Amino acid sequence: MQLDQLLQYVLSGLSTGAIYALIGIGFSIIYNATGIINFAQGEFVMLGGLLTLSCLNLLQLPPWAAVPCAVAAATVIGLLFERLAIRPLRKPTPISLVIITIGGSILIRGLAMLVWGKDTHSIPPFSGDEPIAVGGATILPQHLWILAITLVIVVINRFYFYHTISGKAMRACSYNRTAAGLVGIDVQRMVLFSFMISSAMGAIAGIIVAPLTMTAYDVGVMLGLKGFCAAIIGGMSSGLATVVGGLILGILESLGAGLISSGYKDAIAFIILLLILFIRPQGLFGKAESERV
Amino acid sequence: MNRELLKFLVFSLLVLLAPLLFQGGYLMNVLVFVGINTMLAIALNLLLGYAGQISLGHAGFFGLGAYLSGILTATYGWNPWIAMPLAAVTVGLLAFLIGFPILKLKGHYLAMATLGLGIIIFIVFNETIELTGGPSGLSGIPNLSLGDFKFDSDIRNYYLVWSFTLGTVLLSLNLAASRVGRALRAVHDSEVAARVMGVNARLLKVQIFALSAVISALAGSLYAHTMTFLAPSSFGFNFSVELLTMVVIGGLGSIYGSFLGAALLTLLPEFLRAAHDYDIVIYGGLLMAMIMFMPGGLVRGIPDLLRRFAKRGRAGHA
Numbered sequence: 001m002q003l004d005q006l007l008q009y010v011l012s013g014l015s016t017g018a019i020y021a022l023i024g025i026g027f028s029i030i031y032n033a034t035g036i037i038n039f040a041q042g043e044f045v046m047l048g049g050l051l052t053l054s055c056l057n058l059l060q061l062p063p064w065a066a067v068p069c070a071v072a073a074a075t076v077i078g079l080l081f082e083r084l085a086i087r088p089l090r091k092p093t094p095i096s097l098v099i100i101t102i103g104g105s106i107l108i109r110g111l112a113m114l115v116w117g118k119d120t121h122s123i124p125p126f127s128g129d130e131p132i133a134v135g136g137a138t139i140l141p142q143h144l145w146i147l148a149i150t151l152v153i154v155v156i157n158r159f160y161f162y163h164t165i166s167g168k169a170m171r172a173c174s175y176n177r178t179a180a181g182l183v184g185i186d187v188q189r190m191v192l193f194s195f196m197i198s199s200a201m202g203a204i205a206g207i208i209v210a211p212l213t214m215t216a217y218d219v220g221v222m223l224g225l226k227g228f229c230a231a232i233i234g235g236m237s238s239g240l241a242t243v244v245g246g247l248i249l250g251i252l253e254s255l256g257a258g259l260i261s262s263g264y265k266d267a268i269a270f271i272i273l274l275l276i277l278f279i280r281p282q283g284l285f286g287k288a289e290s291e292r293v
Numbered sequence: 294m295n296r297e298l299l300k301f302l303v304f305s306l307l308v309l310l311a312p313l314l315f316q317g318g319y320l321m322n323v324l325v326f327v328g329i330n331t332m333l334a335i336a337l338n339l340l341l342g343y344a345g346q347i348s349l350g351h352a353g354f355f356g357l358g359a360y361l362s363g364i365l366t367a368t369y370g371w372n373p374w375i376a377m378p379l380a381a382v383t384v385g386l387l388a389f390l391i392g393f394p395i396l397k398l399k400g401h402y403l404a405m406a407t408l409g410l411g412i413i414i415f416i417v418f419n420e421t422i423e424l425t426g427g428p429s430g431l432s433g434i435p436n437l438s439l440g441d442f443k444f445d446s447d448i449r450n451y452y453l454v455w456s457f458t459l460g461t462v463l464l465s466l467n468l469a470a471s472r473v474g475r476a477l478r479a480v481h482d483s484e485v486a487a488r489v490m491g492v493n494a495r496l497l498k499v500q501i502f503a504l505s506a507v508i509s510a511l512a513g514s515l516y517a518h519t520m521t522f523l524a525p526s527s528f529g530f531n532f533s534v535e536l537l538t539m540v541v542i543g544g545l546g547s548i549y550g551s552f553l554g555a556a557l558l559t560l561l562p563e564f565l566r567a568a569h570d571y572d573i574v575i576y577g578g579l580l581m582a583m584i585m586f587m588p589g590g591l592v593r594g595i596p597d598l599l600r601r602f603a604k605r606g607r608a609g610h611a
Contacts, residue, residue: 037404039404050557055607085581089500089585094399095345096405096588097401098400098401099541099580099584100581100584100585102580103576103577103578103584104577105577106573106574106575106576106577107577109573109577110574110577111574112569114570114576121362131303157526222532225412228405232405261420262339263416263419264416266416267413267416270409274413276408277405278397282400
C-alpha cells in the first residue's frame, strides 16, 4: 500500500464527502423543522445539475449566471413541492409522509426524464481540469471548488440559524412547534422556508458535483441516500456534525472502493447506515434521547 | 354461510374461470405476474397495513427467494420442490434475525433502514457474479413439474402461481381475523397500549416481518421457476416502491385491496405500452394522489365516493 495512493483516496473521499454533507444538512433542516424525512431530497441534487445544464446550453447564460439561476429554479420547485404535496395532507402520519415524499421523488425524476432524456450529461468544470499536485497525490480544481463552497455554505447556515430572526424562529420550531406557534412564529411559513433552503442546498450540491461525476435524471436516488447517511452519522444536526458525518462517509467509501472492491462501494454507505441506526440512532455525536410516548 | 368464506369462494371461482376469458394469448402471461405480485403485495400489506411497519426492502426478499431457488436448481441441480421451501425458510430466518434490530426503528428511520437493506441485497446480486451471473443474469432455471406434468406453459403456470396466491389470501384472511390479527392492529394503533395489554409487540413485529419475508421469498421462487431467467434489475429499489404503490393504491390493511393494487399496477403498464416512458411519472403521481385524496385506497375510496355521489343525488332531488 503506497502512502501516496492512500492520500489520493482520502483527498477524493473528502470532496465527495463534502457533497454528502451538503445533502445531509438539507435533510436535517427539513427534519428539524417538520419531523419529515424528505425522500425527494436527492431529486433536488439531480435538478441542480440538470437545470444548470439547461441554463448553460438552452439559455446560453454564462456560468456565473447559470448557477444562481438553476438554484433559484430548484428552490421554486421545492416551494411548490411543499405547497402542493406536503401542506395539503390533512392527517400526516410518518407513513403517509414517507409515501408522499417517495411519490414526489418518483414524479420529479419521471418529469426530469421527460425533459432531459435518459442520457448522462456533463457540465464543464468551473476552472479547467488541470490536476494540481498535493504531496504525491493530485487533486482537480473542481475538488477545491467543492470543498470551498461547502465551507461557505456551512458558515452561511451557521450565521442564518444563530444570528438572524428567521433562523432563530426556525430553530424554535425544531425544539417545539407548538410553543413556537404560541410566541407568534408562523410555523407553516418556517416549514416552507425549510423546504426552500434544503432544496437550494441540494441543488448547489448537485451543481458542484456534476462536472466531476456527470449527471442524469436518476443520479438523485443514490446521492440522496448517501446524504441521508451523512445526516444520520451526524445525528440529524444541521451543522458541523453532519459535515463530519459526510466527510467520514466519503473517506470510508473512497478507501473501501480503492482497497476492497469498487463494486461494493455503494454498499459501504448502507452498511454504515444500518450499523449507526442499530447501535447509535442518535448519531455519533448526539446524546441519547429518552423515548417519548 | 360465513360472509368472508363466501367472498373467498367467489374470488377463487373468478380466478379459476379467468383463463376462459383470455384463452391463451399474451395476457395469460401477464396474469401469472398479477398472481406473483398479489402475493408480494399481501406480504407487504401484512407488515404495513396491519402492523403499521413500513418496508422499502421487500424487493430484496423477493430476489433472495428467487436467486436461492434459481441457484440451487440451475447450478446445483436440486429438485425445485426442495429448493423452494428451503429458500423460503432461509429467507424467513434471515428476516427474523435482522428483524430484531431493524424493527426497533420507527417511521422514517425504519423506511431508510429497510431501504438500505434492500439496496445492499441488490448490490450483492450484482457483484457475486460467480453465483448469480451478475448483471447478465442467471439462466437455465427449470420449470416446476409434478411427475411427468411440467409447468411450462402460461396457462399451467397461471394455475400453479394462483394456487399459491389463493393459499396466501386464505392464510392472510385467517391471520387478520385471528387473535394475532387483533394484536397486530393494536400494535399499529398504539404500540405502548398494546404492550400494556400484554402483547409482546417486539416479538410480534419481528414474526410478522419474517412471515412477510417468507411469502415474498416464495413468490420469488415461483417467479424464478416460471420465468426460468433472473436478472438483478427486477429486484431493485424501484420494485420495492412499486410494491408499496400496489399496497397503497389497493388499500392499507385490505387483502383484496392488495390484489386490486397488484392487478392494476401490473395490467396498467401493459395497456399503456404507448406511454412507456411515462410510467414512472404515473406511478409517482398515483402514489401522491392516493395519499392525498384517497388515503384508504381503492377498496375504501370507491365505495366512499359512490356513497357521496348517492347522497348528493338524493339531496338534489329533495
